[in-house]
Amino acid sequence: MEATTFVLFGATGDLAKRKIYPALYNLFVDQKLPQSFSVIGLGRRELSDQTFQANVEQSLHMFSRREANDPDVMKKFLRAFRYSVLDVGRKEDYQKLLKLIEQQEEEQRMEPNRMFYLSVGPEFFEPITANIHESGLGSAYGWKRLVIEKPFGHDLQSARDLNHNLGKVFTEDEIFRVDHYLGKPMVQKLEVLQQSNPVLQALWNNRYIANVQITANEIVGVEERAGYYDHVGAVRDMFQNHMLQLLMMLTIHLPNNSTSENIRYKKKLVMESLEKLQKEDVSSYVVRGQYEAGTIQGQSVVGYTSEPNIAAASSNDTFIAAKLQIDDYFWRGVPFYIRTGKRMKDKSTRLVIEFKEPLKQPGANDDNKTPNLLVIEIGPHEGISLQLNTRDPLNKGKFKPMHIDFHENRDHVPEAYENLIRDALHGDPTFFAHWDEVELSWQWVQPILDAYKENLVPLHHYAAGSYGPAESDELLEQDGYHWWFDDKSETEIESIKGEQYAYHTNN
Numbered sequence: 264m265e266a267t268t269f270v271l272f273g274a275t276g277d278l279a280k281r282k283i284y285p286a287l288y289n290l291f292v293d294q295k296l297p298q299s300f301s302v303i304g305l306g307r308r309e310l311s312d313q314t315f316q317a318n319v320e321q322s323l324h325m326f327s328r329r330e331a332n333d334p335d336v337m338k339k340f341l342r343a344f345r346y347s348v349l350d351v352g353r354k355e356d357y358q359k360l361l362k363l364i365e366q367q368e369e370e371q372r373m374e375p376n377r378m379f380y381l382s383v384g385p386e387f388f389e390p391i392t393a394n395i396h397e398s399g400l401g402s403a404y405g406w407k408r409l410v411i412e413k414p415f416g417h418d419l420q421s422a423r424d425l426n427h428n429l430g431k432v433f434t435e436d437e438i439f440r441v442d443h444y445l446g447k448p449m450v451q452k453l454e455v456l457q458q459s460n461p462v463l464q465a466l467w468n469n470r471y472i473a474n475v476q477i478t479a480n481e482i483v484g485v486e487e488r489a490g491y492y493d494h495v496g497a498v499r500d501m502f503q504n505h506m507l508q509l510l511m512m513l514t515i516h517l518p519n520n521s522t523s524e525n526i527r528y529k530k531k532l533v534m535e536s537l538e539k540l541q542k543e544d545v546s547s548y549v550v551r552g553q554y555e556a557g558t559i560q561g562q563s564v565v566g567y568t569s570e571p572n573i574a575a576a577s578s579n580d581t582f583i584a585a586k587l588q589i590d591d592y593f594w595r596g597v598p599f600y601i602r603t604g605k606r607m608k609d610k611s612t613r614l615v616i617e618f619k620e621p622l623k624q625p626g627a628n629d630d631n632k633t634p635n636l637l638v639i640e641i642g643p644h645e646g647i648s649l650q651l652n653t654r655d656p657l658n659k660g661k662f663k664p665m666h667i668d669f670h671e672n673r674d675h676v677p678e679a680y681e682n683l684i685r686d687a688l689h690g691d692p693t694f695f696a697h698w699d700e701v702e703l704s705w706q707w708v709q710p711i712l713d714a715y716k717e718n719l720v721p722l723h724h725y726a727a728g729s730y731g732p733a734e735s736d737e738l739l740e741q742d743g744y745h746w747w748f749d750d751k752s753e754t755e756i757e758s759i760k761g762e763q764y765a766y767h768t769n770n
């Protein structure tokens with residue numbers, strides 16, 4: 264891998280500590296970092312290199328899932344870290360940074376390849392890139408890359424403006440927009456799963472699939488992020504990016520040996536084929552919710568408007584469910600139900616593909632048949648299971664469901680940020696959001712934002728610890744379906760559950 268200087272804006276921040284340093288450490292231990300690699304951390308705080316290194320080490324002890332106890336390994340890892348004070352608006356700080364980078368590149372005889380990672384608030388994205396340009400930081404003869412965190416804009420227009428301004432300094436090929444859901448190992452497997460399994464490939468269309476359900480439920484509430492979250496809500500925080508990316512990854516049809524370009528092109532086609540919403544119709548397809556007080560796992564929790572720093576009159580959304588349709592050859596007529604919410608009963612990100620019922624035989628006693636389901640668990644645990652029907656010889660030959668389960672059982676499954684940082688270091692854009700996808704996602708979501716703003720969509724309250732407002736169930740019930748694996752449907756499954764065929768792997 265090519266020599267790289269990793270220039271981290273926001274090196275003293277929460278994301279750096281919780282995600283970026285643990286990911287770099289894991290890559291280092293697995294020997295997936297370039298031989299010549301240095302990190303330059305930036306922030307306004309005055310820190311010596313030693314203090315910075317000690318802070319990085321401390322964050323590994325707090326947040327790394329992997330043991331970080333070997334002092335020799337730690338020492339070698341931390342050797343790559345330097346710190347420089349930089350205030351985003353102070354031009355002289357960029358000059359100082361340039362000198363430091365050039366000096367390091369010279370001392371270590373490194374190619375001047377520079378990866379600028381913006382782990383700072385979105386208001387800093389534009390001034391930082393402009394200063395990278397003006398200071399000459401981006402003008403060395405090696406490559407330059409920009410890794411940019413969310414949120415990418417607040418609505419369609421602001422996203423376009425931001426992209427236009429970034430584009431003055433970095434080309435699309437040089438911009439790596441992080442959507443950490445694309446870094447999740449199971450999401451990265453979706454493409455291969457479909458592409459290299461003819462069985463799935465053959466079934467991946469409206470002839471066999473009745474509906475698709477995409478869920479990202481969270482137990483946590485707004486936490487300490489009131490200032491950010493109360494302005495974005497579930498629609499911008501999760502739906503516009505993560506949920507639509509899951510939809511794209513699940514529905515693309517790929518040729519064998521697809522390239523990054525194929526994948527991104529096909530994702531774009533999916534977004535272009537999404538049936539558009541009109542602002543006036545949003546309330547028929549979208550359910551907007553906000554949590555009230557309730558109990559989660561035996562603990563009482565307050566409602567959203569009683570959370571610290573949230574106004575008592577806030578009508579911000581903490582839940583969204585939506586029905587979407589893709590108007591293309593493969594998916595026409597298949598409803599896609601998407602939901603995500605905070606303070607839900609459990610933490611789970613999953614895709615459920617419900618297959619169509621086979622034609623019923625006249626007079627056949629097959630009432631207790633359940634649909635075939637393919638369930639892809641993305642988190643917190645990875646897994647795939649298939650629900651099939653079989654005969655129960657002990658119960659008058661009635662049908663009973665059989666489950667084939669696969670659960671990832673490896674000691675160390677890479678975390679999303681590990682995959683993404685490794686890909687960015689390799690210059691592989693496959694699992695980063697291309698501008699076309701981002702723009703089309705904002706375009707699709709914009710009528711929802713407008714309808715919310717004009718109060719055209721009722722705000723339904725739900726108890727913390729539930730699965731969201733009843734209206735979210737009704738969205739499916741009107742089409743004759745229900746959300747799988749909520750209490751109701753779980754009980755149904757439990758009551759008829761048969762043998763479990765489990766397949767575990769240690770690969």
Ligand SMILES: NC(=O)C1=CN([C@@H]2O[C@H](COP(=O)(O)OP(=O)(O)OC[C@H]3O[C@@H](n4cnc5c(N)ncnc54)[C@H](OP(=O)(O)O)[C@@H]3O)[C@@H](O)[C@H]2O)C=CC1
Pocket residue numbers: 272273274275276277278279281305306307308349350351352381382383384385412413414
């Ligand atoms: N935290 C998370 O889990 C997630 C965060 N994100 C995104 O990542 C980005 C960073 O988030 P997070 O780490 O939580 O934010 P924090 O508020 O924890 O950290 C912000 C960082 O920016 C630096 N900073 C603030 N003002 C300036 C300035 N004027 N000049 C230079 N540096 C400055 C701070 O350093 P100092 O105070 O030393 O100047 C600090 O290192 C945001 O865009 C956020 O939306 C995305 C997904 C998840």
Ligand SMILES: O=C1O[C@H](COP(=O)(O)O)[C@@H](O)[C@H](O)[C@H]1O
Pocket residue numbers: 479481483500501612642
């Ligand atoms: O981007 C975000 O994602 C998290 C949920 O991520 P997960 O990996 O735990 O599923 C969410 O809590 C946060 O509000 C949002 O900004």
